[in-house]
Each structure stands twice: as structure tokens, then as C-alpha cells.
Amino acid sequence: MAKPHFSAGDFNCRKSLGYLTRRVQNLTTPHAEAIFADQDLSFTQWISLMGLSEGVAKTSADLARHLNHDAGATTRLVDQLVDRGWVKRERSKEDRRVVNLSLTPQGRAMARMHVPPIVDFWNHITSEFSAQETKQLIALLTRLIARLEAEPAREPLVKEKKGAMK
Amino acid sequence: MAKPHFSAGDFNCRKSLGYLTRRVQNLTTPHAEAIFADQDLSFTQWISLMGLSEGVAKTSADLARHLNHDAGATTRLVDQLVDRGWVKRERSKEDRRVVNLSLTPQGRAMARMHVPPIVDFWNHITSEFSAQETKQLIALLTRLIARLEAEPAREPLVKEKKGAMK
DNA sequence: TGAAATTGATTGCCTAGGCAACCATTGTCT
DNA sequence: AGACAATGGTTGCCTAGGCAATCAATTTCA
Numbered sequence: 001m002a003k004p005h006f007s008a009g010d011f012n013c014r015k016s017l018g019y020l021t022r023r024v025q026n027l028t029t030p031h032a033e034a035i036f037a038d039q040d041l042s043f044t045q046w047i048s049l050m051g052l053s054e055g056v057a058k059t060s061a062d063l064a065r066h067l068n069h070d071a072g073a074t075t076r077l078v079d080q081l082v083d084r085g086w087v088k089r090e091r092s093k094e095d096r097r098v099v100n101l102s103l104t105p106q107g108r109a110m111a112r113m114h115v116p117p118i119v120d121f122w123n124h125i126t127s128e129f130s131a132q133e134t135k136q137l138i139a140l141l142t143r144l145i146a147r148l149e150a151e152p153a154r155e156p157l158v159k160e161k162k163g164a165m166k
Numbered sequence: 167m168a169k170p171h172f173s174a175g176d177f178n179c180r181k182s183l184g185y186l187t188r189r190v191q192n193l194t195t196p197h198a199e200a201i202f203a204d205q206d207l208s209f210t211q212w213i214s215l216m217g218l219s220e221g222v223a224k225t226s227a228d229l230a231r232h233l234n235h236d237a238g239a240t241t242r243l244v245d246q247l248v249d250r251g252w253v254k255r256e257r258s259k260e261d262r263r264v265v266n267l268s269l270t271p272q273g274r275a276m277a278r279m280h281v282p283p284i285v286d287f288w289n290h291i292t293s294e295f296s297a298q299e300t301k302q303l304i305a306l307l308t309r310l311i312a313r314l315e316a317e318p319a320r321e322p323l324v325k326e327k328k329g330a331m332k
Numbered sequence: 333t334g335a336a337a338t339t340g341a342t343t344g345c346c347t348a349g350g351c352a353a354c355c356a357t358t359g360t361c362t
Numbered sequence: 363a364g365a366c367a368a369t370g371g372t373t374g375c376c377t378a379g380g381c382a383a384t385c386a387a388t389t390t391c392a
Contacts, residue, residue, distance in 0.1 A: 003297070004289035004293075005288070005289060005292050005295065005297065005300045006285045006288050006289055006292075007285065008281045008282040008285045011281050011285060012220070013216060013217075013220050013222065014220075014308075015304055016284075016285075016288065017288055017291075017292070017300075017303070017304065017307075018194060018198065018284065018288060020304060020307040020308065020311065021187055021190045021191055021194070021307065022191060022213075023311050024187045024307060024310055024311060024314065025187055025188060025191045025234075026232075026233070026234035027234075027311065027314035027315065027317075028184060028187070028314060029234065030234065031317070032184065047188075050179060051179075054178070054179050054180075056179065066192075067192070068191075068192035068193075068195065068196065115174045115177050116174040118182075118184065119172045119173065119174045119177060119182075122171070122172050122182065122183055122184060123170035123171060123172055124317075125183075125310070125313050125314060125317065126171050126172075126183070126310075126313075127170070128309075128313065129171065129306075129309070131169070131171060133306060134171045134183075136302065136306065137183070137303070137306045137307075137310070138181055138183065138186060140295075140299060140302065140303045140306070141183075141186040141187065141189075141190060141303075142180075142186065143294075143295070144190055144291070144292075144303070145186065145189050145190060145193065147291050147292075147294065148190065148193035148194060148291060149193065151193075151197070151290075151291065
């Protein structure tokens with residue numbers, strides 16, 4: 001194992017991956033949400049449709065993991081998508097616990113329709129990056145994700161907090 | 167302006183920066199929160215203390231921008247930090263609208279105390295990265311952030327959504 | 333085989349955070 | 363100076379999402 005890259009002693013958030021990735025998220029999300037502000041679907045809903053569209057998720061549980069949402073929240077999210085006729089629920093034949101989700105033609109159209117403004121935004125933001133740099137960034141993030149996915153998602157073992165929340 | 171890096175036609179979320187950065191966030195946040203699960207402060211509270219500690223934020227409005235939170239939510243967040251004796255509010259002399267925030271010694275200790283486990287986590291995750299690669303990733307993210315900060319945070323101009331939310 | 337643990341999904345309940353209205357203060361433009 | 367816009371902060375209200383309990387189905391393992 002190589003020398004660690006970060007040390008607590010001279011910690012500087014501006015050089016920490018946690019801070020930087022979070023900051024990217026905090027800066028981009030408002031722009032993405034603005035794109036959906038006058039549409040009849042939210043950014044989160046669009047992400048869900050895209051997740052189904054691209055095969056990243058096939059069930060509610062997939063979607064929950066994908067969005068890092070609670071299972072309950074995801075059920076309600078899917079409810080909305082079903083209500084609007086964008087998603088279809090179908091009890092699985094192989095494993096009767098799972099409910100398979102699929103996009104309706106309208107859902108598919110709704111997902112695809114909002115891709116261009118998002119792509120435009122990112123092209124705008126990365127306009128000063130070279131092709132090489134963009135590629136590098138994508139590759140590094142992909143490796144980081146692979147490493148994180150290998151890491152067991154540890155759940156909060158101790159439910160009680162130290163101090164009373166009151 | 168160079169050739170754009172992304173196109174809507176052959177969109178693939180696994181190669182999109184929005185998807186990748188969001189995924190990093192979704193995968194890391196649970197780990198970070200697990201670190202605070204048995205403590206008497208939350209991850210968000212710790213981030214706030216760190217923001218004050220590192221001078222990234224000096225006021226409630228700063229903190230709101232920093233966390234990408236609503237001003238109201240931030241007021242209540244600060245309330246909690248003040249109640250616990252970690253943060254002090256002080257009306258500014260120069261601009262009597264602003265309330266300057268500062269860490270108490272306890273607040274400073276609380277912030278610093280939780281740095282090591284976070285750093286350990288990131289060292290663990292990046293253990294297979296070379297020093298060069300880590301540096302590169304940090305540099306690219308930093309440039310991305312600079313570009314995003316230059317971009318005006320567009321607010322939702324049209325308040326009404328297209329379809330009735332009901 | 334059968335008991336226990338695991339997983340998927342749903343629901344009720346509760347909290348963190350978004351939205352809007354509000355006031356005070358400051359900056360800007362004429 | 364005075365009107366108007368912009369900013370900082372607080373509060374009430376509401377919603378999205380977290381937690382826990384529950385049930386059904388499946389897997390694991392003694």
C-alpha cells in the first residue's frame with residue numbers, strides 16, 4: 001500500500017475530494033433544477049426515468065440504491081411516475097417479491113426530451129477543458145466509483161446518538 | 167471554442183459528468199453519515215462547523231450558499247449549533263443586516279475531532295490511486311468548480327410548473 | 333426439511349429542508 | 363434626498379425523503 005494521499009494534521013477542505021465533489025454537486029444541482037423548473041417533472045423524476053431508460057435500474061430497489069434514497073421514498077416517487085403514465089409496474093414472474101419497472105412510450109419520450117439542455121449545460125461548463133482533460137476526469141471518476149462500489153455500504157450500527165437529540 | 171465534449175444523440179449516463187459526480191456523492195455520503203451515526207452531531211452539522219473553521223463561511227448567508235441550502239433551513243441549522251454551544255452569533259458592526267458566526271472553543275474542538283475518520287476513509291478509497299492521479303483529480307475538480315462559480319446561479323424564473331402538481 | 337436471516341415493497345410517522353412572506357438595512361440610480 | 367432594488371436574516375407552512383414496522387417471498391444453513 002502506497003503512502004496515503006491525505007493527512008488529518010494539515011487538513012485543507014479545498015484539497016479534499018469530499019469537499020470538492022460535494023461542491024461540484026452543490027453548484028450543478030441548481031442549474032439542473034432550473035432546467036426543470038417550468039416543466040411538469042422534477043430533476044429527480046427525470047433522473048429516475050433516465051435510470052430506467054438506460055437500464056441502470058429495473059426495479060424500485062434498484063432505483064432506491066441508484067438515487068441513494070430510502071425504499072419508502074422511492075415507492076412514492078414511482079407512484080407519481082406511474083400516475084403520470086410514464087412508468088409501468090409489473091410483478092416479476094421469477095421472483096414474486098420484486099416489481100419490475102418499465103418506461104411507457106410517453107415516459108421514454110419524456111426522458112429523452114430533456115437530455116439536450118443537460119448536455120448543453122455540461123458542454124458549456126467544460127468548454128475550456130481539452131478533450132484529453134475531460135476524458136481524464138471521466139476516467140478518474142469512474143475508477144473512484146468502482147472503488148466505492150466495492151466498499152460495503154456500512155449501515156448505522158448504533159442507532160442511538162450520543163447526545164439526546166431532544 | 168473547441169468541439170463540445172458531449173452530444174445528446176449518443177448520450178450515455180456512465181460517461182456524463184453529471185451522472186458520475188452525483189454517483190460519487192451518493193456512494194460517499196452514506197459512509198460519511200455512518201461515521202457520525204453514533205456522535206451527537208450530524209454530517210451536515212460537521213460540514214457547517216468545518217466551513218466556519220476553515221473560513222469558507224463567516225455568516226449564515228455564506229453557510230447557505232456553501233451548503234446549497236435555503237436561508238431558512240440555515241437559520242434553523244445555526245440555531246442548533248448555537249444551542250449546543252459550538253457557534254456564537256454576533257451582529258456585525260459594519261453592516262447591521264449581517265450576523266457574524268464564529269466557533270466557540272468547543273465548536274472548534276468538535277470540528278477538528280472528526281477530521282481523522284473522514285481522512286482515513288478517503289485514504290482508504292484512494293489507496294489504489296497514484297499520487298499523480300489524485301493530484302490530477304483534485305486539479306480537474308478545482309477547475310470545474312472555478313468554472314461553475316463563474317456561472318451565474320440562475321434562479322427558477324417561472325415559478326409555476328407546466329402541469330398541475332395537485 | 334425447516335428455522336432464521338435476507339430482500340423487495342409498502343405504509344405511517346416524523347424531520348430536514350424548500351418556498352414565500354416579511355422586516356431591516358444597505359446599495360443604486362435619478 | 364428619495365425611490366427602488368438587492369441583501370441578510372427570521373418565521374410559518376408544506377413537501378420530499380429518512381426511519382421503523384410490517385408482510386411476502388426467497389435464500390441460507392444447521
